[in-house]
Structure formats: C-alpha cells, structure tokens
Amino acid sequence: MVTKITTVKCPFCGSEKVSKNGHNKTGKQVYNCNNSKCSHRNFVEEYTYKAYNPEVRKQVLKMAVDCTGTRATGRILGISKDTVTAILKKTKTGHGR
Numbered sequence: 001m002v003t004k005i006t007t008v009k010c011p012f013c014g015s016e017k018v019s020k021n022g023h024n025k026t027g028k029q030v031y032n033c034n035n036s037k038c039s040h041r042n043f044v045e046e047y048t049y050k051a052y053n054p055e056v057r058k059q060v061l062k063m064a065v066d067c068t069g070t071r072a073t074g075r076i077l078g079i080s081k082d083t084v085t086a087i088l089k090k091t092k093t094g095h096g097r
C-alpha cells in the first residue's frame with residue numbers, strides 16, 4: 001500500500017507544518033496551520049494553489065533589502081528557505097546602484 005504524500009502549504013505563511021482538520025460545509029479539505037506565528041489558524045485546501053499571502057511576500061522582500069539571509073528570513077516568518085528563494089526569484093527587486 002502506497003501512502004500518497006502531498007505537500008500542503010499554508011497560503012498565509014507558506015509553512016508546511018499543517019495538519020488535516022476535517023472538511024467544511026462544501027466538502028473541501030480544511031487544514032490547520034501549526035505555525036504559531038501565522039495569523040491564520042486554518043485554511044481550505046483550495047487556497048494552497050494560490051499565490052502566497054502578499055503580506056508575507058512583502059516581508060520577504062523587505063528583509064532581503066535589509067540583507068537578511070534566506071534561511072533567517074524563513075525562520076523568522078515561519079516559512080521554508082525555498083519559499084523565500086521562490087518569492088525573491090519571482091519578484092525581482094531592481095538594485096538601484
């Protein structure tokens with residue numbers, strides 16, 4: 001028997017530390033976010049396919065400007081450093097030198 005592992009990330013903080021929490025009225029899978037720093041306790045599966053919270057993205061970019069390393073940024077925001085890298089890659093900040 002194969003256990004299918006799907007990586008579900010919290011759409012609000014990008015954390016992968018989520019746990020299933022039953023289904024909502026419309027039958028969608030509901031997850032709990034286990035990141036204590038996250039502003040949202042739970043979310044519906046549908047959201048996981050959407051872009052990360054713009055608020056988180058803003059934070060990441062701000063910290064990049066402050067020369068905070070990707071790992072440190074991820075730790076502070078409660079997201080993986082890969083997520084940080086992905087956000088930075090997607091949003092190219094022009095270095096005005």
Ligand SMILES: [Zn+2]
Pocket residue numbers: 010011012013014015033034035038039040
């Ligand atoms: Zn979260």
